[in-house]
Amino acid sequence: MLNLRYLALPLIRAAYKPLLVFSLLCVPYLYLCQMSYCSSLKGDSEHYKHLRYKMVEEQIAARGIDDENVLQAMRDVPRHLFVPKRKRGSAYGDFPLPIGYGQTISQPYIVALMTKLLDPERDDFALEVGTGSGYQAAVLSQIVRKVYTVEIIPPLGKAAEKRLKEVAYENITVKVGDGYYGWEEYAPFDCIIVTAASDHIPPPLIRQLKKGGKMAIPVGGPFQVQNLMLIEKSEEGEIQMKNILPVRFVPLRRK
């Protein structure tokens, strides 16, 4: 007859200690996770303001962006309201965050850099292709007269529209549609941001860019911006592009 005790007891004896230690370690860890989650849900505006200022100081100004309009816009827009609720605790981190549907909200520095590259002015009309969470549009709206933004994924577009209304960004108009065609009705634009890069740049967007206007496009896989492309249309209508690396990657040769 098989002696189950003979087999089971040594197994239990050997396993219970590691399991106990594991459980004891898990409890405080899960508690900390929960605490962090709860604090992220609180609408603690002073707390977030402090984080925002810190973000501008440490992530943006420290990397060489000195355009005061851009820095102020980044200080003013509550980024935590543009990320999913459970990720608010990480909203001001130096990294991109997922917002659903395979899309991300860009790293704060990339948002600032793209805004700066466009060199926006008070009277400008801007077009954004790929609204996402609406954060880039909100930042831009602090500097220019009007932002038109197009999102192809209906749930994202509708959520962004609602969010922007709630936060009272009145100079932003959101449309759910195919950004490939830009927004003919309000063209031409002084600046265009294409946040959803594809394998080619839609010809209608080039047409809708005003002479002397600028267009910025980030390129890279998910969670990676490897370079930014800045397209400039001269007063004669000629197009020139610049490849801008978002990091200090100048020397390609080692000493």
Added chain:
Amino acid sequence: MNTLFPFLALLFISSSSLAYELILMRLFSIVQWYHFAYMVISIALLGFAASGTLLALIQSRGKRPLTEGHFAFLLSLFSFLLFILIVASFYLAQMIPFSPFQLVWQKMQYLYLAGYYVLFFIPFFLAGCFIGLNFMCYKDKIARVYFYNLLGSGAGVLIAFLSFYLIPPTLLLIVSSFLAFLGFLFSSYKRIRTRAYLVLNIAGVAFLFMCLIKGGVPLQISAYKGISKSLHLPGAKLEYEAHSPLGLLQVVDAPSLRYAPGLSLKYGQEPPSQKEIFLDGNSYGAVTNFEGKRDKLEYLDYSTFALAYHLMAPEQVLVLNPGGGTQALAALYHSPAHIQVVESHADIANLLRGPLRSFSQSIYDCYPPIEVDIASPREFVVRDLGTYDLIQLGLIGSWGGVGGGIYATGENYMYTIEALGEYFEHLNPQGILSASTWLSSPPRTFLKLLALAVETLEKKYEGDISRSIVGIRSWATGTVLIRRGEFSAAEAQKIKDFCKERAFDLVYYPGIDRQEVNQYSVLEKPVYYESICSLLHADRRDQFYEDYIFNIKPPTDDRPYFFHFFRLSAVVYLLKTLGKEWIPFLEWGYVTLWGTLVQALVFAPLFMFLPLILIKGDQGRSPLRKGKILLYFSLRGLAFMFIEMGYIQKFILLLTHPIYALALVLFTLLFFSGIGSLLSSRIGERCTWIPFIGIVFFSCIYGIFLDALLKIFLPYPLLLRCILVVFLLAPLAFFMGMPFPIGLQLVSDKQSSYIPWVWGVNGVASVIAPVLGSLLSVCLGFHVLMLLSLVLYGLAGWIIRLIARSCD
């Protein structure tokens, strides 16, 4: 004890565990990315290593030796749990919100990753326990146990491979689970009529039945994969889906999908209607409906790869791997007399000949002047006798994929110096070879292509190579042309006109002035022009390779890794100058290999030495030295896997696809190693060196003649090539199957309590070896890997002689 049924159980569990490993790799490639799959499964395989610890524990805790009844109970227990957990672990893993790209930013992802590890570790652990227990149970029949183990594993490879053809991905795990269930039935055959086992059997059948009714395990594909993003687009629908060992092929139709790689900013029209092809969830290209009207293809004339058509009016065009037909259409726009298309992916060709036939205007099926051949480019050019005015290579890499470095460790024999040399030989006098790639930032992909073109020209062309090469780039793609002849001054003007009309940048043409470059898509420095100038000077080239921060040395057949750019020596420099900001430049494929190795090395000592602590008994009196045993089984394990990996890599060229090479090489090695193992019991303790001599002999022979043999047999039908592979590997595998049972039998005879430990050591070696082998192959090449395996086998042969002598 009747040993047939228990051995059949072993056979089924072995086949189940190997099929499970391959199926997991397949499923992970679909839902996540291949390299993360590799990392998770490699770590999960440590379960085999950990099984030795549990077995040592079971062995050491009893006051009396384990009886037949204990073994039977444990074998039934392990097999039943394995049967359930094969499906359950994958089902549970899909509930974990793991996103590999967020590992860098979000600490929580490490916890999710740990969850993955634990879930996939358990089935391998159970399989390891089952197999290891068999060695303990039949300690006087080690060779036979290993025979059934290898035979089962070989069968598992075949079953998995056939399942990839016949069964949809959602049901694949049920195949492996069913094999484990058969293992359970055979392992519990003696108690089959008892109530408990009857209940378990009924529960098992019900479980399988329920899985089948539910349609298997639904796959939650990562939201960041191309297919998921495309399906979110308004009006998007999945129009076609097919599966094979080559991957899960899907076609998405959405009004907003458009594919025009690196289209010129000067082109003002919209591309015609298209459907996008996805392979394992990643974009493979697009099928275009040009409605049979040539003018609808005008947009393709605004890509860099159209340049060659503006320098000549080719009559005979060869298009290699056109990625859904785009390059074939580009050729069609210029109306040559004959377009020979070579498509290496049979499923793509079948798609264009079948479901998308009318949409694609039958371009792959009776559309003169296009003629399609399904073969790998290398295979085609070796058997083809024709010559061409223009040879056009499909766009290398994919949009977004190049920068992410997800192909870094994937072999690609289409873009090596030898491959381009073979294409070049098929050019008519004044013929042009055109190759294009996506650009990457900082520059590396196109630079590697330029280096490849320069070194190919140097090998194949006797004239002044600086007059036979041209390079241009758009904002997204780069194209290089090399010619069997020289580019004239009139053609130089045509190149300039082509680029000006399309706002493309000149990189190089014979007689170029520095002022002409970097005009439209402006880089901080004219890197491409400066680089090609260095590349064209043979005396400066090596220094240039050495100084450049990325590895841009052209790939060869020995190291066919076009997308491997990362240099380990550059890490310190990158960290120092960029801090955390260098992360976007990581090549994930390569980095995960290192990550896997580090993790394996961290856990390995634990599973190597824990059983030793647990082993009790008369170790003091044993003639066996633990150090020698550890060394012997580690060296043998590493050497076996190095040879296995080396030949998988080598035979990709012959068998056209990595999965074919993997299946056939693995099956042949395991099957014939099994036979070798069975016969190893006839080798006496004094002749333990025999298999090592056999391995070294055959490896040396292949090392000398294999390349030539592969070239001779490449043009022959696939079946004949498969037979050749089996014929070549069989004798080598036969000898490779002997060292493990010979060693283990020695251990078993003198100190049977070491068996669980040795089994754990073997598990550790089989986890570390593939990762280490991949890294060695990427960094040093196939020949170094093979040479190293010979050295390791040689050392193992020497050590086993010492062990055998000490036992006398």
